[in-house]
Amino acid sequence: MNLHEYQAKEIMRKYGLPVQEGKVATTPEEAEKIAMEYNGCVMVKAQVHTGGRGKAGGVKYAETVDEVKNYSTSILAMKIKNLPVKKVLIAKAVDIKKEYYLAVIMDRDKKFPLVMASREGGWILKRLQERNPRQ
Numbered sequence: 001m002n003l004h005e006y007q008a009k010e011i012m013r014k015y016g017l018p019v020q021e022g023k024v025a026t027t028p029e030e031a032e033k034i035a036m037e038y039n040g041c042v043m044v045k046a047q048v049h050t051g052g053r054g055k056a057g058g059v060k061y062a063e064t065v066d067e068v069k070n071y072s073t074s075i076l077a078m079k080i081k082n083l084p085v086k087k088v089l090i091a092k093a094v095d096i097k098k099e100y101y102l103a104v105i106m107d108r109d110k111k112f113p114l115v116m117a118s119r120e121g122g123w124i125l126k127r128l129q130e131r132n133p134r135q
Contacts, residue, residue, distance in 0.1 A: 002049040004048075004087070006087075009022065020092060021091065022043075022092065024047065024087050024088070026086060027076070028069045031090050032068055032069045034090040035068040040093065041062065041063050042061075042062050042090050043060070043062070043090070043093055044059070044060045044062055045058065045060075045091060046058030046078065047085065047088060048080050048084075048085055057074075057078065058075055058085065068090065075088050098119075100118070101117065103116050
């Protein structure tokens with residue numbers, strides 16, 4: 001099972017973990033409306049099941065509602081690693097003190113979950129997929 005960032009955050013929030021506020025949009029108009037609710041700077045983040053979203057241009061910092069609409073329009077028209085972007089997460093911008101990347105996958109050979117954590121993202125999902133390709 002693959003989770004989008006917004007889905008993982010919903011699960012963490014349910015269990016009381018502190019996560020950045022955010023809502024999902026499927027259109028630029030929805031993204032604009034969410035940004036107005038947050039009344040400040042937001043992140044516009046492509047929701048696709050792959051790493052490298054930021055490097056591909058799928059993560060943008062927006063200071064105005066007009067920027068949110070423009071960024072969400074371009075991101076929703078993108079393909080990242082040949083995957084179409086159908087949703088964007090509009091997340092309240094926060095000052096990040098520490099950031100960690102976490103992945104949990106099934107080790108099919110050993111039949112138990114494998115958990116990996118890192119202070120740097122990007123490579124973690126790629127390494128996990130190389131180790132346990134989808135069957």
